[in-house]
Amino acid sequence: MPEGxxxxxxxxEITDVFGGALVASxxxxxxxxxxxxxIDGARLIDADAWGKQLFVRFEGDRFVHVHLGLYGTFxxxxxxxxxxxxxxxxxxxxxxxxxxxxxxxxxxLRGPTACALVTDTERQAVVARIGPDPLRADADPxxxxxxxxxxxxAIGALVMDQSVLAGVGNVxxxxxxxxxxxxxxxxxxxxxxxxxxSIWDDLVVLMREGVRTGRIDTVRPEHTPEAMGxxxxxxxxxxxxxxxxxxxxxxxxCGAGVRTEVLNARNSFWCPRCQPVFRSRAAR
DNA sequence: GTAGCATGGTAAG
DNA sequence: TTACCCTGCTACG
Numbered sequence: 001m002p003e004g005x006x007x008x009x010x011x012x013e014i015t016d017v018f019g020g021a022l023v024a025s026x027x028x029x030x031x032x033x034x035x036x037x038x039i040d041g042a043r044l045i046d047a048d049a050w051g052k053q054l055f056v057r058f059e060g061d062r063f064v065h066v067h068l069g070l071y072g073t074f075x076x077x078x079x080x081x082x083x084x085x086x087x088x089x090x091x092x093x094x095x096x097x098x099x100x101x102x103x104x105x106x107x108x109l110r111g112p113t114a115c116a117l118v119t120d121t122e123r124q125a126v127v128a129r130i131g132p133d134p135l136r137a138d139a140d141p142x143x144x145x146x147x148x149x150x151x152x153x154a155i156g157a158l159v160m161d162q163s164v165l166a167g168v169g170n171v172x173x174x175x176x177x178x179x180x181x182x183x184x185x186x187x188x189x190x191x192x193x194x195x196x197x198s199i200w201d202d203l204v205v206l207m208r209e210g211v212r213t214g215r216i217d218t219v220r221p222e223h224t225p226e227a228m229g230x231x232x233x234x235x236x237x238x239x240x241x242x243x244x245x246x247x248x249x250x251x252x253x254c255g256a257g258v259r260t261e262v263l264n265a266r267n268s269f270w271c272p273r274c275q276p277v278f279r280s281r282a283a284r
Numbered sequence: 285g286t287a288g289c290a291t292g293g294t295a296a297g
Numbered sequence: 298t299t300a301c302c303c304t305g306c307t308a309c310g
Contacts, residue, residue, distance in 0.1 A: 002292075003291050003292095052291095052292075052293090067292080067293075068291095068292080069292050069293065069294095069302070070290060070291070070292045070293080070302085070304085071290070071291090071292085071302085071303080071304040071305065072292090072302090072304075073304070073305085081304085088303095110304065111302070111303060111304045111305095112302085113292065113293055113294075113302065114293085114294090134301090150286095162292090162293085169291045169292075170290085170291055170292085171291055172291085188295080190285090216291080235303070245289090245290090255298080263293095265298090266290090266291095266292085279286060
């Protein structure tokens, strides 16, 4: 379930569970064995995320760079009496043993796109090539606007381009454009700066909520299942959404059939009535 | 049981 | 543009 909120939530959890402790590090699967051994027994300082990039910091300015990709997972179990044998392909296992209580906490990383031991210089290079992240307090939305306002590329492609904006994935893309009534195929430069500001501010709120709850919920109070008397959505990410993966179904706001088209090699979703390609004369 | 797809991104062709 | 990484869920038979 990895859009930016998942990685920030994971960084917080890793810091909470393993921060400041000496940890055992290994690669049951073997593909990360040599690097994992180099930090085995070292002190884990903390973890931090920039967009979908996660960095776990160890003493000596060493970092494990993790990118979950489409289906990677990092499952953490706290305070277990016994650490179980690894199930499936575990690329990286992290274990903290609490001598006083006799329990242990552990984390298993499976199916990541990236898992590598890097230097601080390498970490900074990764951070330097991604756009501002709505989940970081120091992020500068003007950096993204500089790209968007000069681009003829579709806004739906731009908001998912991690070098423009970091952390937004296919769900937040569809939902934030719906909430601002913007058709995903509109060129970036056709947006007004005020629209971009609204999108950014909204992403800050939506994604923070995502970090807090671990789900992507984007429907406004008046459009919740309870408010509308409709049945709740059942999906693997668990949140309530307007258009994401609702192709052919009725828009919660206007009833029109939700449309879909491949954009950036990903399925894009929008409501043809709520998100017109061009603003009507009357609306201007 | 299992085919097909997916919240992502890179690298090869 | 396609293959891949090789997880996990859903839909279908």
